[in-house]
Amino acid sequence: MNASAYRRRLLNSSMAFGASVAAASLVFATPTLAQDVGTAGQPDPATQSDEAAQVDDVVVTGSRISRQDYQATSPIVTVTQEDFQATGSVTIDTLVNDLPQFVPSVNSSSNNPSNGGQANINLRGLGTQRTLVLMNGRRVVPSNSDGTVDINLLPTPLIQNIEVISGGASAAYGSDALAGVANFILNENFEGVQFDAQYGVTDRQDGVSESYALTLGGEIADGRGHLVLSLGHSSRDQIFNRDREFSAISGPSGTTPLGSTTFDSTNLPSQTLVQSYFGDGALTNTGQFGFNNDGSVFSYVRTLNFDSPGGIDYDGYANPGVGDYVYNTGPLNLNQLGLNRWNAYVGGRYEINAGAEVYANLLFTEYDSANELAASPAAGNVPATGFRVPVTNPFISADLAALLASRPTPGGSFLLNKRFNALGGRRANENYNVYQSTVGVRGDLVGLRDWTYDVYAQYGRVLRTSVQSGNVSRSAVQRLLDAADGGASLCAGGFDWYGETALSAECATYIGRTAQNVTEQEQSVVEATLQGSLLELPAGDLRFAGGIQYREDVFAFRPDASLAQVNPVVVRPDGGSVGGSEIAGFNPGQPLVGDTNSVEYFLEVLVPLLSDLPFIQQLDLNLGYRLSDYSTVGYVDAYKADLDWEITDFLRVRGGVQRAVRAPSVGELFAPVNTSFPSVGTVSATGISGDPCDIRSSYRTGPNAAQVRDLCLAQGISASAIDAYVFTNNQVPGITGGNPDLVEETSDSFSAGLVITSPYDNAWLSGFSASIDYYDIEIENVIGTIGASAQLQGCFNARGENPTFDPNNGYCALFDRDPLSGNVNQAREVNGNLATLKTSGIDAQFDWNFVLADIGAPDWGNLNFNVVVGWLENRERQDAPGGPFTNRTGTIDSVFGNTFPEWKSLASVNWSHGAFGLGARWRHVGEMTQFGTTNELDAANYFDINGSWDLTERVSLRFTVNNVGDEQPIVYSPGVQANTDPSTYDTLGRRYSVGLTARF
Template sequence: MNTFKKSALKIAMTSALFSGVSFTASAAEENPSVQEIERVEVTGSRIRSAEALSSSPIQVLSGEDIQKSGVINLQDLLLENPAFGSPAISRTNSNFSTSGGGLATVDLRNLGTNRTLVLVNGRRHVAGRAGSTDVDLNVIPTQFIERVEVLTGGASSVYGSDAVAGVVNFVLKKEYEGIEFDGQYGESAEGDDTSSQFSVTAGTSSSDGKGNVMFHLGYSDQGGVFSRDRDRSAVDQLANIYFDPENPSAIFEPNRPFFSSFPPQGRFDAGDTRYTYNANNQLQAGFSTNGNGTIGPDGFNRSNYRTIAIPTERFLFASKGHYELSDQHKFFFEGTYAATESDTELEPFPFASDDIYANGRVPVEFMVNDQLLRSAYIPDEIYNSATDTDGDGMKDIFFAKRLLDIGNRGYVAERDTFRFTLGMEGEIFNDWFYDFHYTYGKTKDNQVSGGLVNVQNFRYALESVMDSQDIDGDGITDEAICLDATARSFNCAPINIYGFNSIDAAAGAYVSAPSMRSASITQKIVGGNVSGELFELPAGYVAMAAGFEYREEESSAQFDALQQAGLNAGNAIPATFGEFDVLEFYAEFEVPILESLNFKGAVRSSDYSTVGGTMSWNAGFNWQPIDSLRFRVIQAQSTRAPNINELFSPPSQDFPSGLIDPCVGVTAGQSDALGQNCLANPGVAANVAANGSFTLNQSDIQGVSGFNRGNPELKEEVGTSTTVGMVFTPEFVEGLDITLDYFDIEIEDAIVSTPRQFMLDQCYASGNQEFCEFITRRPTAAGNNSAGSLEFIDTAVSNSGGRGTEGVDLTLIYSEELGPGQFRSRLAYTYLLDGWDIPLPGADKDEWAGEVGASEHKASLNLGYNVNDFDFTWRMTYIGSASLDDQWLAGFGFEKESVGIGAEVYHDLQASYYITESVEVFGGINNAFDNEPPAILTGVDGSDTGTETDAGTYDPIGRTFYLGFRAKF
């Protein structure tokens, strides 16, 4: 290696070290272009410098680290870093999502996915979910990645909106020569969660050495994991919180089985009698949801149909290249296309007569040509028990039926993401550099959902009689027909709701209503930067960077007409359309004050078509009193403009879970404020009069709906972050690097949806009528719904009182020659001192530090040993003990931190061996000790439906194995 290359490599690696980043030697050797760079640019700064020292903490994940993890999904590896919080969307927590199934997102500091900016080579990437800024990590080719740089703390002054919590920058390899084949297969110890991955990556340089082009073609397929295949989630259960509220430990004593009261054979209220069908499909009086098995005596085991991990299949093509037009100017391009298909699956729809009729009653008698006809198919016993409950002179009944005959619910989502970047970069004149680029990105998401029904058609099909009068004029008088002539002209088929497998193919086809969703996100960016040295001071040159960016974002999401109107028995979700553009200018300066002390600062001015002008800035110092010790401090103001969903989303129906009705247990004689506020509602008062205290049944608990709304009046949120840290590389311990950083991030006017539980508590405990207006209770009993139970709780996006977090990061990196090989280790630890939300200005803080998903202590430890052709890696991830949400606990009268879960440690192992210089085989075990996730049962805040745990924080799958090969030529 010549002297120049040695110096350049030393500069590059030293810069990385002082930024809190660690490169592995093999990464540098595999990427010769790193050795050629004399001036480098690190995440968080646009200034190119041979002394690129960051004032912000930066952690790095090398391409070699990715290979040694064996992950197919990059999200799984990133989440081992304690700086990341539980993701809003992952393969194991999005089965019930209407738009995000199969996505992989990241969330720095538990401040929200929308406050973590994801970049590729320092440039924005199009989102994977309509209306949001959520980038799907699945579309970034891992084989192209040289390293991943994670900067924590505000970075909006350099990169613009969304970088309030920090930046995740995927730095791609600059060039590649040769061809590489990769293959891998794995599955869980239970025989599911099968995964396969195959890819080919190739690159070549031009004959004159001025250009290089790289290609990648990859395929991956991750199989599903179903709730029925794990003992903890195979049978419906409910945390025993409503049965023994004086005993906190009862939360973890499951009421199991706790089957749904919507059975596939149906239940029917006729007069004062409730009917159902037994296992032999024989009508019987009485109904119970107790029992065991897939379907209980009367109830229904939903867990038999739910999914823990969503099957996801991906095809990925990527290309990247550059060509030197001259010694000073280079053309470059990047392009990716990803096609993803994911399948969600959940239990058949729970359908009832109050989904069809306003009064919840199905007529079973009809006056036709002055003759009283009874409903087709209704059994004599139910008909004879039926009475006129709505005063129209005709008998009616109530029914509830799980639509197993129609099929499971779920959707198949086909998501296509296309992105390309074209640009020029080079040197304008001595030590002044430029780059200019145009980026276009588009994501299309098309979904087809099944298991839903056309409510209007179902009504037509229900209102059917035996055609003794030959109403339809076909000469047949012993057939069932639909009464409505218009419906008959559209092939209405009478439907039989009584008993197992009662709905025939014709009726099923008539009432079925597959739902369609079409969404797209388009991003267009034009940007440019210049950087160089302005003038020289006694301590060195003053450097600067400046640039601009113009960005357009457009998004739309549209369901079919039935879904938008809520007439297919699903959520009522109207179409969402929105767009905005923003023009931004920034300037960044680095000023050497002393040889050992420099100042960095940046300012960015943005003009949004939605919120108008915003301003971001940062200011920081680096002080290096001795070669082995450096101190850094930075303060930044970052802004985040509201995204399209937050601004433009019309009322969209949701079915929230985990809510606690403050009125439960209120009695007629209760004179405190809570009791009086609850009893003021006529429905609650009627419930108390009937039951002695306000009482809810299972259907009431699970039957809460509400609408989520955007807010076009939103303004930007402003985050202020302060980071103080040190980097220590002691000369007396060669190979040891230590970084220690304190961070404090506070967000004013944070853009959030007001929590529904907060509104309930404010309305009834505090008597705040402003929040009561968002709450609707059922006025009278209707079928299985008790009077006064919650029917709707709406919420809207607003600029809240704020959000913040505070903590300490510690990173230790140590490597040395040990015996015949090389030992390496890396420890990352985060101590979360504080984390809080203020739901609305003036409200008390809701502390979340130390709660599930935000443990106070989190760490990851990587150990590795390499000798000759053998390499071994051991990764440990520690998630500290945590308590349940204190606001949720308070709803039951429990003290904060009175109920919690213990710490978890996951162990992942991998071994690899080079058969030849070009061919490597590897194998590994994830969750080697098969840790069961902590029990967070249905009904407890933080439980992901179908998993009986927090599947975004803990591993809900268990031990998995994989084998693979890698061949380079």
Template sequence: MSTRSCTPLGEDTMTNVKKLRTHLLAGIASTLFVAGAATPVFAQEDSAEGEDAVSTAPEEAAAQDEVIVVTGSRIVSKALTAPNPVSQISSEEFALTSSATAENLLNTLPQVVPGESGFTNNESSGVATVNLRGLGEQRNLILVNGRRYIFFDARQVTDLNTIPTALVDRVELITGGSSAVYGSDAVSGVVNFILKDDFEGVEATAQYDITAQGDAAKANLDLIVGGNFAEDRGNATLYLNYFKRDGTFADARARSQCFLEDTTVNGQPALACGGSAGIPNGRFAGLPLGAELAARPQVQAALDALGLSGLDANGFKYDATGTQVSPFVVPGDRYNFNPDNYLQLPQERRIIGGMVNYEISDGAELYVEGVYTNNIVRTQRAATPIGGSYRFQVNSPFLSSGVQDLLRALDETEADAATRNDGFTNLSIGRRISEGGTRDVTFERDAWRVVTGVRGDLGSVSDNFLTDLKYDGYYSFARTSNSTQSEGNILAAAFTQGVTTVFRDPASGATSPFPFAGVPGGGELVCENESNGCVPLNIFGPNISQEGLDFITTRSTSSEEAEMQVATGYISGNLTTLPAGPVGFAAGVEWRDVSAFFIPSQGGIGDVGEISGGDYNVKEVFGEVRVPVFEGFELNGAFRYSDYSLPNVNGVWTYGGGATWQIFPALMIRGQYQRAVRAPSVDELYRSQSTISEAATDPCALASAAAPGPIRDLCIATGVPSAAVGNSGIQPNFQLTGIVGGNPDLEEETTDTYTLGAVVRPMDRMAITVDYYNIDIKDAIFRAPLNVVLDLCYNEFQDINSFYCQSVARLPDGTIGSPGGVSALFANIGSIQTDGIDVGFSYSMDVSSIFGGDSSLSLASSVNWLNKFDRNPVVDVEGLVNHCAGAYGLTCGEPLPEWKGTARANLMIDGFTASLRYRYVGKVTDDRVTRELLSAADLAVPTIDPEHYFDLSLSWDVERFTFFGGVINLTNNKQTLIGSSQEQLNTFPSTYDPLGTRFFAGATVRF
């Protein structure tokens, strides 16, 4: 396997076409936005007659006087009195957007920052998650029918792949803390999937997707069977799903064929094909430089003889024959790993589930829900790279005579007398074990959940006290079993053992690092430690033998079991009736027990750890009240007391309060305050320490570090050789090694959420909502990114005795690699603050006079303006806040544009529907610029321009059939290419479409 390369790209080349397209589309986009997509709703409804393809029309909700259950509360209420801003997605939206998996649709919503998805190949868990407001996947709560759903591992995060989208009636999203109603984790908000629970008949759906280039195909099959029984007192529904997604590699698209990194060409910033300094033929560094080299003339002479005069900290490389060496040049000699990586992950999913409800009596209904999901996702990455300092025999026959002379000179001139002339010397290496093939990981997840409960009416105690009482009590059990099979891994200990060789005299059995005189070849080359059948490794060029490969490679399997039990019971109704209306209440108790245990694979490079896990439980009591003060004005309040079995959490209170005021029919204002908490997850508490590789920048590798000053002094004090400070060679890869793990002493996170908004209905069939939100998370649990730990050490504290500088362990040559690295455990050290405004619009009109028949036009839009997103990983450090609104990159992560929105226009003529969706992602700036680490002039692409996506879909109802199809990314937008601040594939593929135009078609038949 050879190193790939590509031509550097300048800013003008990449942006001219995009600018032209942007101008052409701007008019269309603004028209859609102004006209009208998850839209605002005011409450859940039991029926949605006249519902359009996006949401229930507000005027129809207003016309209904029935009591309903509002998401975010257990108190029944009338329509249009919900205090919380709620956005709703109808079931039709999944079909219109070809979303067989929920994350495809949710990730496009303005309230959502993409989490893991079908494009997450690197550091993947093989799942799909949702991240409300960008506050973290672990800080939003996923519900199904108002009840906690399955989480997939110790992080206690739900895999959206386990949710059957065909059975979804609607999805509702709530912004802000809801812990008083739903308990821990409901910090940034709640996503509630409401399923169809009274289905009658048979419904079968088949759907197929494919890109304009004929790849990245998806196939989806759904079957729903349901019917009533026992004289309509009961209903049973069974559903089946099969979904398959084809894998597509990064080199299937020209824009992701090579890994781009920031560089300069002729003094101008540009993007060039780069990658990793771990290359198939081997890179060797850690040689003396500068004054140290001048003091060792034997080494200089050996370098000159090899043609390596002027060698820098990047070292030298071997050629494909394993006999010739030459200087390693950055970035041209870096290994382009992109072609080995998936662009779209292959996936195969099976779901079977069912629901039964049965009226035992007039006041009691028994219900049971069950679901089983088998999900298989595969990832693939380039062959394992190995870096670090290793001990090499200077007389090894694997070396050419010139390299032997170099290593002997290094050994003979070592400063340490104890190791001088011992026949060994240390070199830092960057060697990719391409002989072992790619690293292939298969994630197989079996998840199942059973819920059983009883709900019903209790009637009234009297005419004016405890009236309209209802109750609900249920128990749920959920378990996920994860199996992760990895191939192509390298055993770290075996590799070290194999590269440390000596000579053995066949006659006497004696060993020595020096050749035996009079013995052919100097003796047999063997491992210094021959245990476990060790085979000497020739890593100089592509020369590892099959026997050596068999010794160091492994196929490993890790497993994890995650389990959650929930028992909840509550009653709701009216306490009494005041002149302005009934005083609603809800009160109940809840018990939860969560556990997770992880058995990792052992010994692989970057894949080590111990068996870990744990459990905890919580007992809770909660209550809500809603008081009508005068006509149109209501106050509400809620509380929850939670008693955790965790020693540093114990008992915590959450509470909230707010008001709604219908000033006049066309205007309602609403406001809410919530105090929410999040208890640490099992993962954050009990994860064992392990080694990771993470994108980060070593401050000591920046040219500016070479200047005299505190940074240079600190680099030397933390283990960087003085001659190597400021040399990029001490960071051979864009990823650095870190040590991460759990912390059983964690406390709960605390969040204060404020929302204030208005609902305006200027005319019939039109509604506008404007809601301000402010979310402030304190004692946030962070595993400080390696970049942050390094920044705190070298740029903030600048104290060798500080906690952060003590967390940095370097190798002898100054690089950050294994063993050692940057220690970053979980701790309550951070804070996150965000605020912004959500604007929703919906309007529908009858157009029968134009198109005839039963015709209507509906417009809807949802827009978010992000005013602030401040993440402070260490609150004790004044001025460390990362201002991420409008930014992306190594610190801020996924793009957080100041403006983001969706809009949809639906034209329905009898059974035919044509729909156009517009998606807008605003401009974002590289956080290295916003943090003033670099100027915009230093980067070829300092900003990602606004992106405009258009999707067209059609559907046609013909008797028992519905035929549907469409085009996603109608204008075939190409993502902006970015360099070193990318997530992967030269972009953020969960935010920006990396595939291009995609077509889909399908049909549904009903009996």
């Protein structure tokens, strides 16, 4: 057995034993009344005894040091379980994404692109892989090859509050914390029995959500130990785009169920015949031509001679003779992904003696989700991946045969684009099976003044199984096309590709493929820490924390054999080629297996500099350093220096600088080359989206039109096609892959802020507090890819990247063109250390509460106001050293995680009186400009209300109405999906939820 396997086996055995002990001990627990929870998840002072009310040492997120009254020196925001319940959602990411500190990313509406139903969070818009997710201050096992955590794994019923800090936190926690940390704190001190149930539905009677949770906790062994157990189930129904008016027509595609061809630019039919056939002297023969059911041919450009078959309009975008014909895939995509999830968590601790307390916990989550897309498209405009139809095929109509015969080489095959509706939609059913367990011992170092230690081992594993249906075998389809009888000898009826296709069950089985992919991720952590007071200084105790950590991440992706199959490329006698990836439908994939590990040493000191002086009530300096030895990039270090200056009882200044690092992940390093189909949008009025070589784009009509034309020719568009070239699709073929030569990312962050607590006894002002913080984060050697859209824009000098329009420019070298069609053939989105990513801005939070009776009003209860505001000063990205910075401040794009409003806020007001409570929320997303255009998108404002009623001391009811005004999302084209950004804008409309909590 190798060392790695031995470590995992040892961890598994230890944690299974610890979890078993904890579960068995629960039988002896004596439940008591569930403890009330107050602000920031702390026990309500009104319920505490004098003894229990004594202040214990605390540890704040972002630091390893514990001390009484210790406060965060980094910008921090805290939300509670009550805040989550006010969303009416069954997943915690809904609340997180409402916060100004986060740019929403993959979530419940992420169908295409999708991450299999996961919920990933993106702090400061710097990437989900740069947001470190903790549970009770410890890492959560990642679910992706880039180290991103799926927060669907967390036990939602036990989350008592979430602490979020901005800026690098690698000195405290290690790699991945470049943007900051989200620490999900569980209530492991829960006592009693609590049952919670919730039901929700939209105003359109769809998207039903349900959640049920049972939580038990109590003391064991005469108070020497404590156990808590939580069981939860939640579900969410799927909603299709067709169920909402704004998304019913969306997702334009040039590959349709009718089938089409783009004639080879080196073997074009007679221009005179084409113009005569369509009765349009301006129509060129280099466009895309489709096949009507009656045997006629129509033009995708201006939709000439289009015959809507059987009254079915596949278009939905352009009327015949007005605009280009494209297929409407929108109705067949999901607006909201379904979810069926089970959570279980058990945690316990037992005090052996004053110097040792053992503890253990086990988290288990299993959930199912799915995404669904329109039927598989197979485009013939991609060499070695499309289809070639020989002129001997029996399904060629007389009209098409005449056009083919007019070519210089009439016997040559032609390209076929086809969408296989006869197989149904593409669906990926995802199953996640996750567990994470921790076993440790902690306690006081007897004989040493307030010194403590903590040693633990942790192991987590995520098993993801994805079953795909609706895929098509390219080789099987090509065999049917090449058969002299059209494939009738291979399957009943053969393959009639002309117009709509109705496959027999035998032929559907012959070309259809179901695939199963398996992904397994493991993380092992062993850590030992020591902390306490070194000596007493005039201004307070000099405190120290230090430790050592070993961490190992193992990732394995095992695709279905058909998805990994690559057929040899065969060049046909007529010059066309077939072969390449075997599967059309979901993207092909190659196996990936890899691991990384590190040994890390860290220390931190809290130095009290001054105290009890005029304007210096307390001044502390917090210093931290971490040295890490990674198996991939070697030694890297991180550090921090934070200052906390308490000027008076009511005014505090905080801030500091941090150096953070992120080592490349398994996927970023070792991912094999895989096929992808990135979106580049369609040609817009400005031409920024789509293919700049399109004759309708602003590139071809602007001041540099001649240089653009020359560059298009140099890239391979033929002279016969250059002045008639159009691009009617919204995707291009590409490849993705890792890079074993990557180095670590580094970030430098700076923050400075003020915290104000009201010094007044006045009833109006005593409950006021506020904080305002400035942050500035700059990341260098950013690991990432230059997307297909950015490649095209950079190559054609959209923002000064290629002023000489040099075909050898670095951006131009990232993609190729098909010499037959002229279309982009291969956009290489392969990982590299890019240049710089920068962001800066201001966060402000205001809280104000008062008792109505105390301000002279009737005794009608309490009012609480809370406002969290984010102002984005700057968001820039530089793709190459020395290259231009692209400013994304105040813009929105067609890619998840690239929405950067200048202003974003979340405000709430809550009233409570006796057994009743009523609240309202205002979610605001500021106005934005569509990136690369002059299109201005209005601000979005959503209003929610919620209420509660304590029926008895132990049973309470609650309700929510979200998006009271039924505001529709801001739509734009091309959007991320469904004509909008569903992660940013509310796509469900008005919705309701009711809940019940019973405590015993």
